[in-house]
Amino acid sequence: MKVIIDTNSLLSLVRYYLPFDKSKLLFNLFREKIESGEIIIIDKVYEQCLYSAKGLVLNNLDFLKEKTFLKNSKTPYKTDSLLAPSPAKFMRMMENQFVVSVQRKKLTDVEFENRKTQHMEDADTKQILLCLNLIKENEDVYLVTEETVDSNDSKLFKKIPAICNELGINCITLPELISLYQADIDLHFK
Numbered sequence: 001m002k003v004i005i006d007t008n009s010l011l012s013l014v015r016y017y018l019p020f021d022k023s024k025l026l027f028n029l030f031r032e033k034i035e036s037g038e039i040i041i042i043d044k045v046y047e048q049c050l051y052s053a054k055g056l057v058l059n060n061l062d063f064l065k066e067k068t069f070l071k072n073s074k075t076p077y078k079t080d081s082l083l084a085p086s087p088a089k090f091m092r093m094m095e096n097q098f099v100v101s102v103q104r105k106k107l108t109d110v111e112f113e114n115r116k117t118q119h120m121e122d123a124d125t126k127q128i129l130l131c132l133n134l135i136k137e138n139e140d141v142y143l144v145t146e147e148t149v150d151s152n153d154s155k156l157f158k159k160i161p162a163i164c165n166e167l168g169i170n171c172i173t174l175p176e177l178i179s180l181y182q183a184d185i186d187l188h189f190k
Contacts, residue, residue, distance in 0.1 A: 003144055006147075007057070013057075013061075014057050026178070029184060036073075043076040043080070046076035084132055090129075094116055094120070094157070098158050103156045128167065143160065144174060
């Protein structure tokens, strides 16, 4: 199983879960899963973690600042040359299925092309592209995000869960991921 995790899920982990993880079960689980390559943090997400909430993720998951750990775990995963398995098909989907048509109508063709190019370099799209490539290699893949399908905040492109739904990618939340790992850890709340 491979898990690609987004910035907001990592923020939720350190804000809402780790403060109660007195025996460091979750901390160690995430360290082990990242080190083994089961949980993947891409370069764009890692970069966001450097600046989001004053580096809260990297300060709390301090192993993500250790050079030896990063080298051994191949973290962050480099996405600069990552392409969709079927690039032309994916671009057509970006232009048709993944776009919010109401927002698209507000833009000229040039503005749309510029925004589409920016979106292709965004962490969300890179995570989706990685999922597609791993699925092509017959991996069991999950994309972990705290985003919801419905709320779009007047953005041009749909959110991760909606795009994953269109592409057949398993999209889950952090609590669902922790539930998948339930056999690996024994959590007790007092």
